[in-house]
Amino acid sequence: MPHLSVSPLIVAISSRALFDLEESHAVFEQQGVEAYALWQIAREDQPLQAGPAFPLVKKLLALNQADPSAPTVEVILLSRNSADTGLRVFNAIRHHGLDISRAVFTSGGNLWPYAAAFQAHLFLSLDPEDARLALQAGLAAAVILPPGDTTPSPETARGPLRLAFDGDAVLFSDASERIYEERGLAAFHEHESLSAHEPLPDGPFRPLLEALQRIQQRHAPDLCPIRTALVTSRGAPAHERVIRTLRAWNIRVDELLFLGGLDKAEFLVAFGADIFFDDHTGHCESARRFVPAGHVPRAKG
Known part of the structure; x- marks a missing residue:
């Protein structure tokens, strides 16, 4: 017990x-x-x-x-x-x-x-x-x-548990992403720049990230059995709001990747992700060629 x-x-x-x-x-x-x-x-x-x-x-x-x-x-x-x-x-x-x-x-x-x-x-x-x-x-x-190759590499199987997360609609709400989908990239960048000092609303995975951090805080950084990464399609100037949001939440991620629209799969391999959570089916299908992916379905309508 x-x-x-x-x-x-x-x-x-x-x-x-x-x-x-x-x-x-x-x-x-x-x-x-x-x-x-x-x-x-x-x-x-x-x-x-x-x-x-x-x-x-x-x-x-x-x-x-x-x-x-x-x-x-x-x-x-x-x-x-x-x-x-x-x-x-x-x-x-x-x-x-x-x-x-x-x-x-x-x-x-x-x-x-x-x-x-x-x-x-x-x-x-x-x-x-x-x-x-x-x-x-x-x-x-x-x-x-499941990934295309379901056999983890020896390094992945032995090393720390590595969890990677998308930002919008996963760690954060999908409010900003909907601006991008409805009004385009320029409007999205403008909105995020104007809102840079306003923390992003919570997404469904914030409590999980907080629980992981509580575990991490029990260990010395160089001996921690868990590593986290935020792997987002955002790039500058939409980066600032993300950094300030995590600061406002008092949450640290070990690695923060702003990919500016690049495919995420190779970067997830570089991180050694045991699983990657994303709301976009296309991103998950690309990632699962190499690592397990968790598709986070968004609300209908």
């Missing part, structure tokens, strides 16, 4: 994001609930293979090795399986040696309310509607997309 005085980073993850359940999901879609249940029960002692979020979860849980009595991270499994068919998922957790003890099986019900009930700092799913509903409820949430 975690100490009550410790406030760990809480990550909720769907079973389909953690494990490869695509074959069984196809059985469910093609043959229905009863056939799916029989299929899973017949195979409940067959280990599930790693899903797109598995390497990230392994690195998250590795943060607890320094002091297992006061965990830094807790990972909670959320699944649309029933408790009966979910036994295979728990067997897979044990097989892979994952320190996950809390889980919810909803028998087809929504997952995001339980992410909220657990006060998760992050919810990862393969279902865009799951992520969208969680974001509307005020949670940081994303659809995780």
